[in-house]
Amino acid sequence: MIPLKTAGEIEILRENAQILNEILAELLRAARPGVSTGDLDRLAERLVREAGVRSAFKGYKGYPATICASVNEEVVHGIPRDDRVLRDGDVLSIDIGIERNGYFADRADTVIVGRPRAEDLELIEVAREALAQGIAAARAGGRLGDISHAIGAYVVRRGYNFAKRFVGHGIGRAMHEDPQVPNYGTPGKGPKLRAGMVLAIEPMVWRAEPDETPEEEERVLADGWTVVTPRGQRAAHVEEMVLITADGPEVLTATATATEVAAKTGNEIRVSLG
Numbered sequence: 001m002i003p004l005k006t007a008g009e010i011e012i013l014r015e016n017a018q019i020l021n022e023i024l025a026e027l028l029r030a031a032r033p034g035v036s037t038g039d040l041d042r043l044a045e046r047l048v049r050e051a052g053v054r055s056a057f058k059g060y061k062g063y064p065a066t067i068c069a070s071v072n073e074e075v076v077h078g079i080p081r082d083d084r085v086l087r088d089g090d091v092l093s094i095d096i097g098i099e100r101n102g103y104f105a106d107r108a109d110t111v112i113v114g115r116p117r118a119e120d121l122e123l124i125e126v127a128r129e130a131l132a133q134g135i136a137a138a139r140a141g142g143r144l145g146d147i148s149h150a151i152g153a154y155v156v157r158r159g160y161n162f163a164k165r166f167v168g169h170g171i172g173r174a175m176h177e178d179p180q181v182p183n184y185g186t187p188g189k190g191p192k193l194r195a196g197m198v199l200a201i202e203p204m205v206w207r208a209e210p211d212e213t214p215e216e217e218e219r220v221l222a223d224g225w226t227v228v229t230p231r232g233q234r235a236a237h238v239e240e241m242v243l244i245t246a247d248g249p250e251v252l253t254a255t256a257t258a259t260e261v262a263a264k265t266g267n268e269i270r271v272s273l274g
């Protein structure tokens with residue numbers, strides 16, 4: 001059953017999404033060479049506490065931290081560590097979830113720490129554009145497969161590959177509600193999309209090697225959490241919460257301009273932001 005949210009619930013979800021944005025933006029600004037992912041997790045824990053909200057990740061199926069911090073070949077669910085010190089040019093994805101007033105928020109973004117390599121800028125651009133394609137397909141009267149197809153087809157068209165075993169999801173009173181939102185699918189198939197549905201859409205992508213087929217999958221490391229690319233390529237993960245309305249998709253996690261600039265361009269913009 002896919003829950004439809006009331007106007008009151010949507011208001012809470014929107015507030016939660018905005019609180020989460022502030023926290024995530026601060027974490028991304030703090031991600032600089034010399035900082036460890038363990039440092040970022042401690043900062044996240046403090047920011048979550050100061051915001052008066054609860055971590056949705058810590059303790060979830062035994063997950064030990066407030067954020068997932070996935071560096072370079074790590075796709076998602078990287079566990080923060082004090083000995084994972086960020087270096088110039090690293091690709092860092094931060095995923096964070098919170099709960100407040102019985103409702104959840106979940107978002108992820110990927111930045112480059114310090115000076116970017118051109119191919120990593122492209123990687124992030126492909127992830128964000130894939131997400132934008134998925135969001136654009138989130139229309140009342142359409143089908144879930146429209147969203148999934150829009151993402152996967154775009155990624156493959158760009159010569160990239162994507163995670164198959166990890167999916168987006170409905171979100172509301174639980175972090176993971178129906179439906180699952182895979183990053184590939186068939187247009188016109190799956191549950192009908194209706195106004196009031198809130199979906200966390202989250203492509204996870206990497207550049208495919210010349211002989212890599214779209215069937216080639218990500219792997220999970222022995223820690224039971226960390227997901228890595230099949231050939232060690234760098235990966236990007238971006239996630240937004242999207243409300244389907246009668247007038248089209250609304251991104252609940254949409255950010256104000258200054259925050260968005262800082263979040264999306266990593267450290268490069270830091271100086272000009274003052």
Ligand code: MF3
Pocket residue numbers: 056057058060061063067068077095096097106107200202
């Ligand atoms: N943000 C992830 C998702 O959307 C959840 C991370 S799993 C956790 O499914 F264990 F870290 F919480």
Ligand code: CO
Pocket residue numbers: 106107168169200202239
């Ligand atoms: Co999610």
